[in-house]
């Protein structure tokens with residue numbers, strides 16, 4: 471019997487344009503869009519178009535794409551006007567860090583003072 475495995479990923483759907491998002495930056499490899507539940511006045515998620523589930527799943531040849539995520543974060547912060555005041559980038563990995571969407575994403579948070587250490 472032939473088995474059909476259906477997989478779905480929220481952020482792959484956003485990258486493919488199948489799910490709406492408020493996109494603030496895009497390139498061939500990377501997409502940045504506003505978080506649906508913002509934790510700061512500016513809360514953007516930067517994702518690779520390629521599906522990578524978690525930080526633990528990164529391979530050597532993903533080094534370039536991860537660099538592009540950081541460059542996109544810099545661009546987002548500059549365009550939003552909080553680059554000089556400051557902002558935070560975060561990648562949550564797995565349960566203890568509270569990862570809920572298993573397509574790697576860089577949170578870019580800014581527009582308010584961000585306490586440290588985080589919760």
Ligand code: 5GP
Nearest residue numbers: 480491503504505506507562568569570571
């Ligand atoms: P995590 O907890 O995995 O680090 O972050 C996942 C983030 O994705 C959360 O901040 C959550 O608000 C956001 N999120 C979940 N579903 C959607 C969605 O459909 N659209 C957008 N724009 N953000 C989402």
Ligand code: ZN
Nearest residue numbers: 479482521573
């Ligand atoms: Zn995905």
